Amino acid sequence: MGRYPFLYKDCLLNNYSVQQYIDFIGAFKRSQQKSFNKKLHKTIVLQKQKIEVARLRALANKVPQIIESVPNPTLLNNQAFNKATETFREVTKNHINNGKSKIFLSQIASSSYQDFKIEFINYLTEDIEEERKRLQLQQYLMKNIEVNLTNSHKDSINEFLILRISNNLLTQVIFNPNQPSNRLDMMNLKSCLGSTQFVAFLLKLTFLSPKLKYSLRQKLAHLFEYYELTSIDKSRWLIQMLENCLLGFAIAQEKATIV
Structure with a gap:
């Protein structure tokens, strides 16, 4: 668990934690996150330098150069790390730096249910380049947002309803180990x-409200605690997802300036 600062609060603290321990965990979390961010920044800088050196050598020698890989600070292989870094960088730039999340929230204020539903699905899927994946996610959202809004069709869309719908989606896609019906x-x-794309989808939800970020981290903590003592083979999928979350949260926290 030491690898994932975003799990500390929900896994290590409870209502009976004394203030001194709470302060210690908070300081440790900040230290671990800062350390990871520095390693991430160093990795990306070294990668860019190696690519540039190889390019210049290729121009000088007229021979393609092999680019040596740089160890990355995650448990992902270098190919998965590079893909995830680029994906989270683009999502963060589009939705935080360029304000797509704020624009979306302002555009759907007091809109009709049908208009909101279409815009919400577009917001969550527009960054997915592969058509098959985009269509499959759109179909899933079309079905499940309908279920979540069964009693809200006549309500005007407001901040509370958006938060409720988004949190319902998080509950739907991050299953509760104690109630694994939606696993x-x-x-x-x-x-x-x-x-990577699954975590990017989760990130776009959290960009809509800090409360959703907290909700996501709670759900991830419940998953981690449930699978903590299982074998690596049985929890490999969760490790892969948590590593993507670690990377995605770091890039979003730094508003993509880390890369």
Whole structure:
């Protein structure tokens, strides 16, 4: 668990924790996150330098150069790390730096249910380049947002309703180990999108409200505690997802300036 600062609060603290211990965990979390961010920044800088050196040598020698890989600070292989870094960087730039999340929230204020539903699904899926994956996620959202809004069709869309709908989606796609009825939903979505795109989808939800970020971290903590003592083979999918979350949260926290 030491690898994942975003799990500390929900896994290590409870209502009976004394203030001194709470302060210690908070300081340790900040220290661990800062350390990871520094390693991430160093990795990306070294990668860019190696690519540039190889390019210049290729121009000088007229021979393609092999680019040596740089060890990355996650448990992902270098190919998965590079793909995830680029995906989370683009999502963060689009939705935080360029304000797509704020624009979305302002555009759907007091809109009709049908207009909101279409815009919400577009917001969550527009960054997915592969058409098959995008369509599959759109179909899933079309079905499940309908279920979540069964009693709200006549309500005007407001901040509270958006938060409720978004949190319902998080509950649907991050299953509760104690009530695993929607485990299949999560595994099917993750299998369809892949860990990186699945986490990017979760990030876009959290960009809508800090409360959603807290809710996501709570749900991830429950998953971690449930699978903590299982074998690596049985929890490999969760490790892969947590590593993507570690990377995605770091890039979002730094508003993509880390890369």
